[in-house]
Amino acid sequence: MSSPDLLAPLDAQAMKAIYRRVALIRQAEQAIGKQLRAGRISFSFYPVSGQELAPSVLVGRLGPQDQMVTIYRGMADILARGLPLRQMLAECIGHSAGTCGGKGGGMGLARPDLGLMMTTGIVGSSSTLGVGLALASQLQGNGKVVTVSFGDGATSIGSVHEAMLFASLWKLPVLFVCHNNGWAESTPQSMYSVLENLSERAAGYRMPGITVNGHDPVALDAAFAEAIARARKGEGPTFIESKTYRLGGHYFADAGAYMNAAELAAEKARDPVAALRSRLVEEGLATEGEVADLDAGVAEEVERDIAFVLETPMAPFTTADLTKDVYADAAFTPIALVRPSAPALTTGTMRKASMRDAFNDALHIAMAQDDGVIMLGEDIADPASGVVGISKGLSTRFGSRVRSTPIAEQGIFGACVGAALAGMKPVGELLMMDFLPVAMDMMVNHAPKARFMSGGQTSVPMTMMTLVGAGNGAQHSHSSEAWLMHTPGLKVCYPSNPTDAKGLLLSCIFDPDPCVFIHSMLTLFTPGEMPEGDYRIPLGLAAVKREGKDVTLISYGPTVADALKAADALAAEGISAEVIDLRSLVPLDGQTLLESVRKTRRAVVAHRATDFMGPAAEIAAFLHRELFGVLAAPVARVAGAYAPVPKHTGLLGLHYQGAEAIVCAAKEMTQ
Amino acid sequence: MIELKIPAAGDAVAEVQLVEWAAADGATVKEGDVLYSIESEKSVMDIESPASGTLQILEQAGGMFAVGHLVGRIA
Numbered sequence: 001m002s003s004p005d006l007l008a009p010l011d012a013q014a015m016k017a018i019y020r021r022v023a024l025i026r027q028a029e030q031a032i033g034k035q036l037r038a039g040r041i042s043f044s045f046y047p048v049s050g051q052e053l054a055p056s057v058l059v060g061r062l063g064p065q066d067q068m069v070t071i072y073r074g075m076a077d078i079l080a081r082g083l084p085l086r087q088m089l090a091e092c093i094g095h096s097a098g099t100c101g102g103k104g105g106g107m108g109l110a111r112p113d114l115g116l117m118m119t120t121g122i123v124g125s126s127s128t129l130g131v132g133l134a135l136a137s138q139l140q141g142n143g144k145v146v147t148v149s150f151g152d153g154a155t156s157i158g159s160v161h162e163a164m165l166f167a168s169l170w171k172l173p174v175l176f177v178c179h180n181n182g183w184a185e186s187t188p189q190s191m192y193s194v195l196e197n198l199s200e201r202a203a204g205y206r207m208p209g210i211t212v213n214g215h216d217p218v219a220l221d222a223a224f225a226e227a228i229a230r231a232r233k234g235e236g237p238t239f240i241e242s243k244t245y246r247l248g249g250h251y252f253a254d255a256g257a258y259m260n261a262a263e264l265a266a267e268k269a270r271d272p273v274a275a276l277r278s279r280l281v282e283e284g285l286a287t288e289g290e291v292a293d294l295d296a297g298v299a300e301e302v303e304r305d306i307a308f309v310l311e312t313p314m315a316p317f318t319t320a321d322l323t324k325d326v327y328a329d330a331a332f333t334p335i336a337l338v339r340p341s342a343p344a345l346t347t348g349t350m351r352k353a354s355m356r357d358a359f360n361d362a363l364h365i366a367m368a369q370d371d372g373v374i375m376l377g378e379d380i381a382d383p384a385s386g387v388v389g390i391s392k393g394l395s396t397r398f399g400s401r402v403r404s405t406p407i408a409e410q411g412i413f414g415a416c417v418g419a420a421l422a423g424m425k426p427v428g429e430l431l432m433m434d435f436l437p438v439a440m441d442m443m444v445n446h447a448p449k450a451r452f453m454s455g456g457q458t459s460v461p462m463t464m465m466t467l468v469g470a471g472n473g474a475q476h477s478h479s480s481e482a483w484l485m486h487t488p489g490l491k492v493c494y495p496s497n498p499t500d501a502k503g504l505l506l507s508c509i510f511d512p513d514p515c516v517f518i519h520s521m522l523t524l525f526t527p528g529e530m531p532e533g534d535y536r537i538p539l540g541l542a543a544v545k546r547e548g549k550d551v552t553l554i555s556y557g558p559t560v561a562d563a564l565k566a567a568d569a570l571a572a573e574g575i576s577a578e579v580i581d582l583r584s585l586v587p588l589d590g591q592t593l594l595e596s597v598r599k600t601r602r603a604v605v606a607h608r609a610t611d612f613m614g615p616a617a618e619i620a621a622f623l624h625r626e627l628f629g630v631l632a633a634p635v636a637r638v639a640g641a642y643a644p645v646p647k648h649t650g651l652l653g654l655h656y657q658g659a660e661a662i663v664c665a666a667k668e669m670t671q
Numbered sequence: 672m673i674e675l676k677i678p679a680a681g682d683a684v685a686e687v688q689l690v691e692w693a694a695a696d697g698a699t700v701k702e703g704d705v706l707y708s709i710e711s712e713k714s715v716m717d718i719e720s721p722a723s724g725t726l727q728i729l730e731q732a733g734g735m736f737a738v739g740h741l742v743g744r745i746a
Contacts, residue, residue: 034703038721039678042738253684255714 010221012285014060018217019276021056021080023298026273028085031302036252040310043092043106045252046073051179053272054242055080057220058147058177061228067115067133069126070149072107074119077149083111086305096315100455108453117421122445124154127163127176128411132418134172139374139401145231147175153184155198162411168205173231176239181246186258202239214242215272325456326488328512335590335622340538348532355523358502358530359390365534366509367398370425373509374401376412377429387431388467388524409435413442420462421450425509430466433518434475447514448489463508463515470521473647479609484516485586491539493584494518496560498530500583503537522558540587548578551602551666554593554619556582559606566662575670585615590622597623601632604665608656611639633669638662673722675743677709677736684711686737689730696728720745
């Protein structure tokens with residue numbers, strides 16, 4: 001990989017290249033505006049006039065393997081980096097000729113072979129993704145530098161701060177490029193910040209923070225060159241604030257009535273694009289004729305590409321295209337009607353183990369097998385080895401691939417998503433499932449959507465492990481799997497015993513899609529056993545724990561023990577219950593469910609999660625739809641009450657009533 | 672014949688007011704000429720002609736119209 005000479009100042013050729021990029025961005029914006037005004041195209045357009053220069057300078061200092069993450073106002077980054085206008089604009093309007101096939105739109109532009117790893121429509125999230133990409137670069141030792149773009153308004157949001165902390169703590173090769181255009185949507189900086197220069201934020205993270213005139217290519221170039229050199233040398237991140245002014249509203253057709261007209265007029269009078277053009281000629285870096293030729297060349301390119309987008313017919317599509325790239329398997333459905341073939345468990349001898357031991361063993365096996373497997377989480381490094389001891393010995397054995405992190409879930413899971421985008425297989429530990437909302441932006445907006453938004457160009461093969469507490473009240477005991485099951489793109493599993501826990505965790509770690517692996521404090525330390533060595537249990541394969549003929553008890557996780565206990569009680573009363581452990585919730589093993597309930601004609605679905613809109617509702621709907629004429633009784637549900645989990649032990653027993661309630665439900669439908 | 676439809680004037684805008692026509696019914700217009708202006712809660716926007724020709728006005732100024740509504744033609 002050849003990078004531009006970081007010590008050389010900008011020469012005439014480099015300045016002309018910068019001008020050409022700037023001119024392309026400006027002319028493209030004007031041409032797009034014209035088409036929008038004429039009603040020929042329609043999309044949410046966030047103009048970049050006034051802030052073209054910094055991206056145009058930055059890309060001149062990046063090597064071909066370096067990576068960028070940008071945001072919805074990212075047109076300048078995208079075009080400067082070299083994505084053809086026609087592919088960008090087609091994507092913006094949701095056209096099949098777009099760089100992502102029209103699935104991502106202007107807020108989802110990606111082109112990984114150009115280093116354009118992801119565009120996000122969520123303010124601030126570019127920075128935590130960038131941290132993950134930079135972590136991958138550091139661990140893979142490939143020298144890639146990562147730049148993240150965001151606006152001034154993003155410096156208020158937590159994810160940017162978490163990203164700055166992680167990057168500084170781990171000396172990651174990343175540049176935080178803040179395009180300060182003076183406006184957080186329609187709120188001026190003076191109304192949302194106490195700082196004069198937003199680069200002051202960097203001091204709190206012991207990171208160089210520089211404010212640069214965003215109209216001055218030489219100053220920008222010097223700042224970027226130094227920051228890139230620092231990143232490549234392993235000396236860590238830099239925060240660069242490029243001060244510009246947004247020469248229009250927040251979005252196209254936003255007339256900017258809240259903007260000061262005199263101030264805007266003054267800023268338009270010192271338009272950085274016109275100023276750069278004059279400077280080239282005045283400083284003898286280019287003749288008027290050369291600049292005119294550059295303008296004309298850009299105009300021709302813009303006209304040709306706009307015409308291409310307007311004239312290219314949309315490719316034919318079918319409903320299959322809708323679900324393509326949600327998962328690696330285009331045929332994926334959340335309820336699978338065909339079971340995956342079950343590989344035989346290894347002949348490895350069984351040994352005594354708790355679920356915690358199983359996790360630890362699986363992580364050791366995965367990390368020894370593949371350098372791409374890394375682990376991030378609070379307290380996970382030795383000697384603490386995690387709050388419940390899952391990661392014992394991992395950091396001692398695998399060094400910097402296993403890192404205790406700051407208590408910052410947006411940072412942890414942003415880093416996981418980013419590292420996964422770079423091809424690693426990160427495992428992130430979310431200490432308690434109740435902290436899921438803090439990590440939800442990454443687990444809902446990024447991990448499960450990247451493959452789809454990029455039209456299959458990227459993927460996020462990461463795993464989140466998380467623990468459901470027991471008896472710890474409303475904020476440390478909730479089962480929130482339904483939120484995740486409701487998110488297309490995620491896979492979810494929740495095992496009940498050590499053998500399944502190990503085999504499923506290994507499947508999740510090496511799965512091409514993002515997986516959430518849930519486990520419970522109620523089963524974590526239960527004595528059990530597991531096979532030695534590497535084996536996998538495929539996602540989407542339920543286990544019949546006990547055969548029966550009168551009723552099917554369907555459950556997962558710690559509730560399986562309740563179902564088995566209920567089956568014993570029912571047997572004593574002459575009722576034969578079949579018990580199914582789902583093991584995997586997405587995909588769900590529909591075939592095993594149908595086979596069992598077709599036989600027993602009755603089903604009780606049990607889980608600790610809240611009954612209303614819980615997993616049992618979907619399972620009941622599925623069984624009613626598929627077996628309407630077969631069922632002897634409506635499917636019954638035993639689940640958590642529609643209330644937060646109480647600490648009060650008496651009330652806790654009422655919240656989820658366990659085996660007794662399962663027995664009652666089963667008896668009611670068999671009488 | 673080119674149809675003139677109300678363009679989307681930003682996020683979450685479903686309906687706009689056609690404030691005024693800048694050219695008269697039957698007038699000859701050139702591509703790029705301002706034809707009419709629209710106003711939504713957040714913005715005012717001039718709409719340019721996508722083609723040259725004769726303007727046929729189908730909807731009068733002052734009315735509220737949904738995005739995509741046909742308001743005129745260029746013949």
